[in-house]
Amino acid sequence: MILVTGGAGFIGANFVLDWLASQDEPVINLDKLTYAGNPDNLSQLQADARHIFVHGDICDRALVSALLTQYQPRAIVHFAAESHVDRSIHGPGDFIRTNVDGTFSLLEATRAYLSTLDDAGKAGFRFLHVSTDEVFGTLSTTDPAFSETTPYAPNSPYSASKAASDHLVRAWHHTYGLPVLTGNCSNNYGPLQFPEKLIPLMIANALGGKPLPIYGDGQQIRDWLYVGDHCAALRRVLQAGQLGETYNIGGWNEKANLDVVHTLCDLLDELKPSTQSYRVQISFVTDRPGHDRRYAIDARKIERELGWRPQETFETGLRKTVQWYLDHQDWVRKVQSGEYQQWMSTNYAQRQEASA
């Protein structure tokens, strides 16, 4: 079996669902169920004995060690993290605790566990660390895309904490021989994404008749990858990645934020028409401090060495995503209760509306 951390969050839940849909190998899913972790994401696995859910913290080394001893997994896929840049600006402490201390704790528990395995067990074991393109910092419009050898230059508390975790993973390989693999992926979108992130937030606000808050001039560029494609890339890295290597994972889909929001409005106009276009709800607001201008991923290494390429285009992936949110309004309403309202007021109340 494999141990997944953070498997009740957006990408982790998609990974667990895809994994169990395509093979029979059981999953132990360790998740703290923070505001971003949602057991409903896994409700279809309730009666599935191949999914063992454990409510706990990756920083709890005794718990992680006990799980490793009890279940003897052949791999760890490490998603658990604080993941939202805006939250890291308002409160960086949780990011250092989970992303840095938590990854350290997991690496140490894994190192101790590996020492108990025989040679075959050690040789087959993998620690797959799920990371981000944000560790490379920001690009101008003419810079080449991030490659695996681009120097790290993180700019936000979130990306600095992820960069720190990447360095720990790398060091545990070089110093202790831990069999690690790292994926640095661009912006994911798709079903089950918490509506604090750009795409699900804009869909939810559009349908709720609320403003669509574009930070700054909306010309910041992100590379977008459908979550199912990211999960397929991770399965491939786990299966065939070279130990100690990092793989950049991206969608070859660079888009300016304003263009993404225009496309979303147009899709909603088609799929859920209202009296006027959703575009009228667009509102330009105060920018994110330290906002990275452009991310772009050169994903040629994973294609060349492991044969992975994304299957979805931005058009097909976005259409599926909008349809999923339209079909799952109850899921959205449920996650919007409680802490979500507090966060919306913390992040947006003080942003001045500006003209474009």
Ligand code: NAD
């Ligand atoms: P998410 O915020 O939706 O989910 C994170 C999950 O981790 C939640 O289920 C949460 O409960 C859990 N968690 C948080 N702290 C924990 C702790 N201390 N112990 C155990 N569980 C804990 O995040 P996501 O968007 O699914 O991202 C997953 C991973 O992928 C993260 O490591 C993130 O840095 C990385 N990543 C995300 C993107 C993206 O676009 N979302 C892109 C590239 C990389």
Ligand code: DAU
């Ligand atoms: O690049 C990978 C990263 O992508 C992941 O590592 C992070 O976990 C993930 O959250 C994401 O980070 P971003 O900061 O790029 O994602 P977010 O959805 O928060 O914002 C996308 C862009 O949209 C960014 O330029 C900020 C902008 N934005 C975002 C929000 C929430 C707005 O203009 N308005 C908004 O209300």
